[in-house]
Amino acid sequence: MLAIIGTVPDQDFPLAAGEVVLVNNEIYIEGKKVSVNRGTPALLASAIKTCEVLDIPGPFGYLVGDIGHGDGSRSLYEHLTRVLGKCNYHTIAFHYLQPDADWHNRVLFAVEEMAQRPVLIADAGFMYAAKMSGRSCEYDLFTPDIGELAFLADEEAPHPFYTRGFILHEENRVPDLISRAYSHRNAARCLLVKGEKDYVADSEGIRTVVDHPSEEAMEAMGGTGDTVTGIASALIDSGMPVHDAAVAAVRANRIAGSYAKPTPATQVKEIVEHIPGALEEILHKEERISEQIRA
Amino acid sequence: MRKLAFLNNIFKQRKSEPAPEGPKVDRGILVFENTSEVIRAEGILKKKGWDIRVMGPPPEIRSGCDLIIEIPLIEELNILRTLEEVGNPPLQMVPVSSPLLQPVDLFQKKDFGRHLMIRAANMKLTIDKETQVIVNVSGGGCPDVPYLAQEMVGKSLSEAPGPREIGHTLCGYALQLAYEEMIRRC
Numbered sequence: 001m002l003a004i005i006g007t008v009p010d011q012d013f014p015l016a017a018g019e020v021v022l023v024n025n026e027i028y029i030e031g032k033k034v035s036v037n038r039g040t041p042a043l044l045a046s047a048i049k050t051c052e053v054l055d056i057p058g059p060f061g062y063l064v065g066d067i068g069h070g071d072g073s074r075s076l077y078e079h080l081t082r083v084l085g086k087c088n089y090h091t092i093a094f095h096y097l098q099p100d101a102d103w104h105n106r107v108l109f110a111v112e113e114m115a116q117r118p119v120l121i122a123d124a125g126f127m128y129a130a131k132m133s134g135r136s137c138e139y140d141l142f143t144p145d146i147g148e149l150a151f152l153a154d155e156e157a158p159h160p161f162y163t164r165g166f167i168l169h170e171e172n173r174v175p176d177l178i179s180r181a182y183s184h185r186n187a188a189r190c191l192l193v194k195g196e197k198d199y200v201a202d203s204e205g206i207r208t209v210v211d212h213p214s215e216e217a218m219e220a221m222g223g224t225g226d227t228v229t230g231i232a233s234a235l236i237d238s239g240m241p242v243h244d245a246a247v248a249a250v251r252a253n254r255i256a257g258s259y260a261k262p263t264p265a266t267q268v269k270e271i272v273e274h275i276p277g278a279l280e281e282i283l284h285k286e287e288r289i290s291e292q293i294r295a
Numbered sequence: 296m297r298k299l300a301f302l303n304n305i306f307k308q309r310k311s312e313p314a315p316e317g318p319k320v321d322r323g324i325l326v327f328e329n330t331s332e333v334i335r336a337e338g339i340l341k342k343k344g345w346d347i348r349v350m351g352p353p354p355e356i357r358s359g360c361d362l363i364i365e366i367p368l369i370e371e372l373n374i375l376r377t378l379e380e381v382g383n384p385p386l387q388m389v390p391v392s393s394p395l396l397q398p399v400d401l402f403q404k405k406d407f408g409r410h411l412m413i414r415a416a417n418m419k420l421t422i423d424k425e426t427q428v429i430v431n432v433s434g435g436g437c438p439d440v441p442y443l444a445q446e447m448v449g450k451s452l453s454e455a456p457g458p459r460e461i462g463h464t465l466c467g468y469a470l471q472l473a474y475e476e477m478i479r480r481c
Contacts, residue, residue: 007438007441008441009438009439009441009442009444009445037441037444037445038433038440038441038444039438039440039441040441041441066438066439067438067439067442067461067463068330068331068437068438068439068442068443068462068463068464068467069329069331069463070329070438070463070464072438073438096436096437096438096440096441097438098437098438098464099436099437101357123436124435124436124437125436125437125438126436127436128436128437132357145417145434147414147416147417147434148417148436151417156396157396158351158357158361158396159351159361159465160399160416160417160435160436160465160466160469161351161398161399161416161417161465161466161468161469162351162396162397162398162399162465163399163416164397165397165399165400165401216407217407217410219405219412219419219433220405220407220410220412220419220421220430220431220433221431221433222431222432222433222434222440222441222444222448223433224433225433225434263407263409263410264407264410264412264421264430264431265410265421265423265430265431267431
């Protein structure tokens, strides 16, 4: 089963842990609802859509309200340290949480108590905390954008806000930045770098580059990175190898984006609607190729 | 008693040994409970005309999402009094001699025709150039990013609350820089 852990932008949203369902652009957890627009709700929505296509159980969510004070995140961290060790998840995706190196380490200790080690994915604030703690290597997948990749590549920076100027986050520097992130042990086993071109890499270098279909406007849209991480998380939970899931996720996200015909003003929920169609296209194409190979 | 002996030793050393050469300590840092208090203090102190800078903390006091305020030590008492008066005092003041982390100061602009996007660090702000309405906020990983987007998207630059007013994290602060740059360009 897939667990997704993050926050929602509502100070009064209490800590909730349970199965998550998606109804008309809203996710529901323990009877409470939150709009799908960006952040962890967008990640959850895309994961749910992917699970439906794959016909596997939907994600289990751990959510709490936090608008940046960090109190919600800390209560969720504390909850995770108590419950995670007794849980049984195939995959865990950590997302928007207040970066806190100390709490991050306590959560990782709880993960180590699990009977079977899950596949660990980190994005957003939790990825920042993982890097700052010097424990990036314990993760299976990080999903940074290019700005965040520059932060991973800067061994001194505790947050993307402090990435040093000489480590420029430009598209043509991506191979160098990936190499630098691995040389300082600040990358997960697999990196999915989201940008004008999407890169899937490991410590040996770049494995796959995906650059089509291309919708320039998606760079300006909030939440498009969250949907990639959601799709990848669900594909990994279905048993797909991490590299293959990362490549399929960026392809599906690009196709879903092209179906939505976005402008820089398009909201991510319009892309979420197209994820099933995009995934069907990719999975059927792969089936056809497999059949051709068998024939 | 032990503390007194320690201080006596220091004074003895000062009498018998010349002061070691080292970096000049004329700056101090104010450490606050959280980033929101830093952002509030920065606004207050800048309005009063103090020569202060928002910077990254030294490694020994980093937790993950931190800012500090660098001040001229000579103004310490006046600055502390100002912050006490407005109910926003720091947790502590520490002299510094080593270089602090510099916040990002590079901006990237992307013109989509009708829309303009500005990026500061990991945060992107996009507006409709004709109406000056904020159409998207993206990037970032701290939990106030979805909240800032929720409160700002759909409002014009003049109507939307500034990230400095409602943001609480480094991502919020980065968005403030993008927001200021956008206002400067529009």
